[in-house]
Amino acid sequence: MSLDQPSDRPHDRLARLLAGEMDQVNHLIRDRMASEHAPRIPEVTAHLVEAGGKRLRPMLTLAAARMCGYSGVNHVKLAATVEFIHTATLLHDDVVDESAQRRGRATANLLWDNKSSVLVGDYLFARSFQIMVETDSLRVMDILADASATIAEGEVLQLTAAQNLATDEAIYLQVIRGKTAALFAAACEVGGVVAGASEEQVAALRDYGDALGISFQIVDDLLDYDGDAGATGKNVGDDFRERKLTLPVIKAVAQANDEERAFWQRVIEKGRQEEGDLDQALGLLHRHGAMEATRTDALMWAGRAKGALQAFPAGEIKDMLDDLADFVVARAH
Amino acid sequence: MSLDQPSDRPHDRLARLLAGEMDQVNHLIRDRMASEHAPRIPEVTAHLVEAGGKRLRPMLTLAAARMCGYSGVNHVKLAATVEFIHTATLLHDDVVDESAQRRGRATANLLWDNKSSVLVGDYLFARSFQIMVETDSLRVMDILADASATIAEGEVLQLTAAQNLATDEAIYLQVIRGKTAALFAAACEVGGVVAGASEEQVAALRDYGDALGISFQIVDDLLDYDGDAGATGKNVGDDFRERKLTLPVIKAVAQANDEERAFWQRVIEKGRQEEGDLDQALGLLHRHGAMEATRTDALMWAGRAKGALQAFPAGEIKDMLDDLADFVVARAH
Numbered sequence: 001m002s003l004d005q006p007s008d009r010p011h012d013r014l015a016r017l018l019a020g021e022m023d024q025v026n027h028l029i030r031d032r033m034a035s036e037h038a039p040r041i042p043e044v045t046a047h048l049v050e051a052g053g054k055r056l057r058p059m060l061t062l063a064a065a066r067m068c069g070y071s072g073v074n075h076v077k078l079a080a081t082v083e084f085i086h087t088a089t090l091l092h093d094d095v096v097d098e099s100a101q102r103r104g105r106a107t108a109n110l111l112w113d114n115k116s117s118v119l120v121g122d123y124l125f126a127r128s129f130q131i132m133v134e135t136d137s138l139r140v141m142d143i144l145a146d147a148s149a150t151i152a153e154g155e156v157l158q159l160t161a162a163q164n165l166a167t168d169e170a171i172y173l174q175v176i177r178g179k180t181a182a183l184f185a186a187a188c189e190v191g192g193v194v195a196g197a198s199e200e201q202v203a204a205l206r207d208y209g210d211a212l213g214i215s216f217q218i219v220d221d222l223l224d225y226d227g228d229a230g231a232t233g234k235n236v237g238d239d240f241r242e243r244k245l246t247l248p249v250i251k252a253v254a255q256a257n258d259e260e261r262a263f264w265q266r267v268i269e270k271g272r273q274e275e276g277d278l279d280q281a282l283g284l285l286h287r288h289g290a291m292e293a294t295r296t297d298a299l300m301w302a303g304r305a306k307g308a309l310q311a312f313p314a315g316e317i318k319d320m321l322d323d324l325a326d327f328v329v330a331r332a333h
Numbered sequence: 334m335s336l337d338q339p340s341d342r343p344h345d346r347l348a349r350l351l352a353g354e355m356d357q358v359n360h361l362i363r364d365r366m367a368s369e370h371a372p373r374i375p376e377v378t379a380h381l382v383e384a385g386g387k388r389l390r391p392m393l394t395l396a397a398a399r400m401c402g403y404s405g406v407n408h409v410k411l412a413a414t415v416e417f418i419h420t421a422t423l424l425h426d427d428v429v430d431e432s433a434q435r436r437g438r439a440t441a442n443l444l445w446d447n448k449s450s451v452l453v454g455d456y457l458f459a460r461s462f463q464i465m466v467e468t469d470s471l472r473v474m475d476i477l478a479d480a481s482a483t484i485a486e487g488e489v490l491q492l493t494a495a496q497n498l499a500t501d502e503a504i505y506l507q508v509i510r511g512k513t514a515a516l517f518a519a520a521c522e523v524g525g526v527v528a529g530a531s532e533e534q535v536a537a538l539r540d541y542g543d544a545l546g547i548s549f550q551i552v553d554d555l556l557d558y559d560g561d562a563g564a565t566g567k568n569v570g571d572d573f574r575e576r577k578l579t580l581p582v583i584k585a586v587a588q589a590n591d592e593e594r595a596f597w598q599r600v601i602e603k604g605r606q607e608e609g610d611l612d613q614a615l616g617l618l619h620r621h622g623a624m625e626a627t628r629t630d631a632l633m634w635a636g637r638a639k640g641a642l643q644a645f646p647a648g649e650i651k652d653m654l655d656d657l658a659d660f661v662v663a664r665a666h
Binding site: 118136139156 | 368370371372374422425428447448451452453456458460462463469471473474479481484485486488489490492507555
């Protein structure tokens with residue numbers, strides 16, 4: 001497997017192939033995050049935007065448009081729109097999660113304050129909306145408005161579901177479909193729409209993004225219990241400490257005996273965590289095969305993503321998107 | 334003056350005239366604040382929406398559309414859009430200001446938590462965007478996207494300007510144009526656009542809303558130092574205690590001698606407030622005629638609002654909008 005070589009990772013290959021358009025996207029982002037009157041806005045935004053995220057979502061928009069033969073310029077605007085929506089949700093997420101680190105740097109809510117994160121997030125969301133209006137496509141606006149509502153709904157659902165042991169796999173799926181997959185799906189779909197692709201292909205792009213996003217989030221949640229902090233930038237057990245009920249724990253809870261159930265109630269629902277609890281949780285996850293079962297689910301969703309791509313003829317971008325689905329799961333050993 | 338009789342207030346007369354359409358707006362709001370998956374959303378929204386705000390902004394959209402002879406149904410959607418944007422900003426404002434009361438009730442951030450207020454606000458903003466897409470008007474979306482960005486920009490500017498004695502009247506105007514007048518202006522403007530009014534009338538509606546919103550906010554800031562808590566639902570001195578530099582204080586600071594300047598620096602910039610400081614501040618505001626000068630500014634903006642209405646022929650709604658501009662200032666004795 002050459003997937004471990006940074007330069008051979010599918011998103012690095014996509015980034016090279018789309019470098020010219022990504023430059024335009026980055027230029028548009030820098031241009032539109034400016035504010036004549038409130039310098040705090042570009043300060044906060046630049047801190048996050050220039051920390052160097054993978055720009056996965058805007059890349060999906062560009063790739064989808066190009067795979068559908070698009071030769072115009074509106075896909076650059078849509079890619080910037082998608083990244084602005086993503087950045088706005090990150091700013092608000094960090095306030096909601098009371099996070100101190102993001103992309104290896106102190107979060108904006110820590111460096112400035114929660115107020116700035118809330119209001120600059122609102123500004124970026126409004127900006128995203130302005131840019132998409134420039135594309136003159138009501139259908140694109142419809143898709144992105146729906147995605148924005150679904151994202152917020154998923155986040156609110158997570159608030160009430162995360163610390164409740166009654167949360168099952170169906171509710172978990174609904175949460176991650178909202179908070180993660182909705183924007184992946186919309187990013188892909190608008191790329192097809194702007195290119196004038198067939199309805200079948202537009203639907204396939206949406207399915208690809210949805211399944212890729214679900215797989216991506218399941219692996220993220222898995223790595224939280226099984227990751228290498230150096231490689232992922234995450235610390236093992238963050239979700240556990242924050243009492244976030246994610247798929248591995250949901251699977252272990254479903255098979256828990258009375259004593260184990262009492263443990264999960266104490267650490268997740270009541271939040272009374274003690275020294276050694278994380279190890280105990282990891283032990284339970286392994287005993288019930290919850291890690292392996294979670295990885296199997298992620299593989300299944302990656303397979304669905306690849307299946308959706310069959311609506312497209314063979315080609316370089318299709319291959320890369322196919323590899324990307326493999327790579328998302330390969331992150332989990 | 335019969336303006337003191339509740340039923341004769343201009344917005345009550347407008348409300349009676351537009352009762353049928355306002356019922357439709359309220360119905361649409363209740364319908365769209367629902368969420369199949371996240372019951373927290375309608376709980377939080379209902380708490381705020383049903384506390385009985387004046388619905389001034391959606392009423393402006395309905396009134397503008399009707400004054401321009403509109404007979405369709407899209408103005409109801411736009412009015413609901415405007416109220417959703419307003420509600421979303423209130424939820425976020427209460428987080429930013431750490432408020433405990435709004436419309437005489439405990440705020441959502443207090444009853445639930447900041448997280449719910451941030452995320453439900455995001456949801457309502459996305460919902461507003463979905464409803465406006467249904468009107469199929471790119472121009473309307475353009476106006477409301479710009480207004481949303483201007484609102485957030487004004488709020489961020491206020492963060493950095495509010496506790497800084499260098500903030501002058503020009504910056505204050507920019508802040509309140511953003512945080513308050515932008516939505517008043519857009520609410521009026523889209524009413525004209527949806528009715529297919531002439532460019533001259535659309536511009537006049539925008540000017541009316543802008544000037545009315547500025548006048549409204551100046552009076553609000555004045556009442557904070559001069560109000561009757563029973564009548565306004567506000568406590569005298571809230572802005573002072575929150576160290577918010579508003580127009581009355583800006584005017585007093587501009588005329589302050591060295592000793593007075595040191596006082597303002599201590600209480601506003603450094604936030605070291607002591608017993609008796611509010612009385613001292615009120616004394617300085619009166620000594621320099623700052624209250625009266627602020628009221629004169631509000632009157633001037635109300636006059637501008639009325640002037641803009643001259644683009645319209647005489648009629649019942651025009652009269653009410655005219656009275657509304659008077660009433661906004663009449664609140665300040």
